[in-house]
Amino acid sequence: xxxxxxxxxxxxxxxVTDKLLAEHPLKLSDIxxxxxxAWSSLWSTSIGTGTDAIELRHxxxxxxxxxxxxxxxxxxxxxxxxxxxxxxxHGGEKDLVCEQNPAHSIEIKASGQLGLKIFGNRSYGQxxxxxSTGKKEKSxxxxxxxxxxxxxxxxxxxxxxxxxxxxxxxPTGQMAGLEQAVYDSKLIPIKGDYTLAGPAQLLNGVGAKxxxxxxxxxxMTIKQILDLGHGLNDLKTLNAARLFKxxxxx
Numbered sequence: 001x002x003x004x005x006x007x008x009x010x011x012x013x014x015x016v017t018d019k020l021l022a023e024h025p026l027k028l029s030d031i032x033x034x035x036x037x038a039w040s041s042l043w044s045t046s047i048g049t050g051t052d053a054i055e056l057r058h059x060x061x062x063x064x065x066x067x068x069x070x071x072x073x074x075x076x077x078x079x080x081x082x083x084x085x086x087x088x089x090h091g092g093e094k095d096l097v098c099e100q101n102p103a104h105s106i107e108i109k110a111s112g113q114l115g116l117k118i119f120g121n122r123s124y125g126q127x128x129x130x131x132s133t134g135k136k137e138k139s140x141x142x143x144x145x146x147x148x149x150x151x152x153x154x155x156x157x158x159x160x161x162x163x164x165x166x167x168x169x170x171p172t173g174q175m176a177g178l179e180q181a182v183y184d185s186k187l188i189p190i191k192g193d194y195t196l197a198g199p200a201q202l203l204n205g206v207g208a209k210x211x212x213x214x215x216x217x218x219x220m221t222i223k224q225i226l227d228l229g230h231g232l233n234d235l236k237t238l239n240a241a242r243l244f245k246x247x248x249x250x
Contacts, residue, residue: 003139003161005186013185020159021188024104024141026078028190031143031157034081036194038073039152042066057150063112070145071095071108094140103140107160110145114201116154117183118144119175120165138162144187153198154248158187195248196223203240210237 004016021028046053056069075088075096089097094105111118139161146154164186165176200222201211214237219225225232225241232238 004159005161010181010185013181017158017186017188020141021157025098025101026104026106026157028157028188032155032190032192032194034074034077035143035145035152035155035190037077038070039147041073041077042069043150045069063110063147066112066147067108067110067145070110074108074143092137094137096143106141106143107138108143108145110147112147112149114148114199116146116202117177118146118156118187119177121176138165142187148199151197151199152194153202154195155190156183156187157190160186189248191248191250193223193249196221196226196245198222200225200237200241203237203244205236205240 004020005013008016043057044055046055047059048054072088075086078086078096079088085099087097087099089095089105095108096106098104098106109118109120113119140159142156142158142160144156144158145152160178160182164178164182166179167176199211199220200206200214201208203222203225206214214220214225219228219232222241222244225237226245229238
């Protein structure tokens with residue numbers, strides 16, 4: 001089955017994405033509100049009961065577990081506020097199933113690595129190369145979430161085709177990634193001040209060494225850099241923070 005970007009030049013991908021999002025019943029503001037509710041709920045959750053209860057925030061949870069819990073809490077919240085028009089997917093279904101129009105169903109991908117890239121399992125690319133898309137259709141609407149620790153750094157909404165997932169070239173590689181054109185034209189950042197709570201290392205030019213120097217000054221987040229302004233004494237980092245804000249927060 002042909003996709004919405006088939007035979008469309010890359011220079012026109014963004015207009016296709018805009019049309020796809022305009023046709024979708026969920027708007028960016030809806031996704032942001034539900035994401036923030038689910039994220040807050042996740043880190044307010046405990047396992048166990050009574051004196052044996054442990055808050056999830058105190059457990060070293062793998063990123064895959066965080067992503068799974070977020071997905072389920074998002075689905076529950078979405079179902080509640082739409083009176084069951086949406087539900088959590090099962091088996092080969094998308095993660096979020098639209099009961100009225102399955103074509104609007106959504107896959108959620110979350111990444112807990114430091115950065116703003118999203119990764120799928122290597123099987124995404126391998127199945128495509130083998131001529132099979134597996135049990136779950138890989139093309140369609142996606143919500144992607146970048147987080148680091150307990151901080152949600154960036155949410156995007158858009159469309160990813162199965163062929164957009166490129167497996168790592170190394171035989172031992174376990175991930176599939178996306179090319180920059182997909183981030184630029186198929187996934188729309190959901191802007192908001194929440195992005196400024198992200199770690200300073202999300203900024204261009206801030207590597208591990210510079211981040212360590214910032215931490216020595218008590219500066220961990222992008223917002224703290226912006227709040228300091230010229231008092232930071234590092235114009236390059238300040239400008240990078242301002243560019244990040246203009247791109248993802250304003």
